[in-house]
Amino acid sequence: MATTVETIIQLGFSKSSAARSQSFEVVGELVSRVGQCLREVFQVLARENPYILGTRATVPFDGSGWPRPSDCMRVIDVLATAGTLATPTIVPGAQIAVVPYDDQGFLAGVASLTELGQRFVGTGQALDPIGGTLTIVYARGPVIPTTVSDTIDALIPSFFDDIFQTDIAAYLAYKEKRADDEQIFLGIKGTLVAQLTDWSKQQTYSVQSRFPLVSPPLTNTNDGRQSEKEDE
Numbered sequence: 001m002a003t004t005v006e007t008i009i010q011l012g013f014s015k016s017s018a019a020r021s022q023s024f025e026v027v028g029e030l031v032s033r034v035g036q037c038l039r040e041v042f043q044v045l046a047r048e049n050p051y052i053l054g055t056r057a058t059v060p061f062d063g064s065g066w067p068r069p070s071d072c073m074r075v076i077d078v079l080a081t082a083g084t085l086a087t088p089t090i091v092p093g094a095q096i097a098v099v100p101y102d103d104q105g106f107l108a109g110v111a112s113l114t115e116l117g118q119r120f121v122g123t124g125q126a127l128d129p130i131g132g133t134l135t136i137v138y139a140r141g142p143v144i145p146t147t148v149s150d151t152i153d154a155l156i157p158s159f160f161d162d163i164f165q166t167d168i169a170a171y172l173a174y175k176e177k178r179a180d181d182e183q184i185f186l187g188i189k190g191t192l193v194a195q196l197t198d199w200s201k202q203q204t205y206s207v208q209s210r211f212p213l214v215s216p217p218l219t220n221t222n223d224g225r226q227s228e229k230e231d232e
Contacts, residue, residue, distance in 0.1 A: 002151035012168025035144040050139035065119035077137040085132035
């Protein structure tokens with residue numbers, strides 16, 4: 001059963017006997033805090049294994065390009081549909097190459113798109129998609145709660161509820177200037193988020209694949225960008 005925000009907040013208070021529930025407007029401030037923590041957790045998962053948050057949407061050409069879905073955190077893939085307009089026709093379901101905006105000629109001779117202003121646009125080649133629809137596969141953002149009766153986003157297993165409870169406990173300590181308690185709870189939260197990260201990268205042991213399911217730059221250090229020292 002999905003956990004309500006009210007339960008998260010109540011258990012957050014219960015983690016510290018020093019927390020004073022009368023000091024807070026629960027309906028507003030603490031519900032917002034749960035949403036902030038949800039965004040934080042989703043950002044971590046989207047970096048470590050975006051497929052965990054994966055969904056897809058059919059996006060129509062809007063006159064200048066194909067915008068990212070409004071709840072998109074990270075795009076995983078861009079695929080042709082039966083409605084994609086291109087010459088020659090691109091097989092529905094085929095992956096469409098996405099190249100950097102400052103290197104649009106990288107895959108010359110291959111139907112390609114680039115990104116500008118959070119939308120996909122053609123690179124100027126005659127064989128690039130020019131209209132119709134595309135399928136965007138992406139890691140979505142969280143459903144943000146607005147009331148205490150709302151539940152935690154279903155993509156977060158309830159056995160990780162402690163992350164949100166501990167975050168509330170840390171937030172309460174911060175607001176009440178209990179610095180030592182705040183650091184203790186943040187340390188516990190960090191350990192729990194590390195467990196979540198580990199869980200996200202180790203899913204179905206029976207899966208058969210030719211390549212790693214999740215590989216750099218998704219799980220690399222420094223967001224996949226190596227410094228000169230690391231390259232030496």
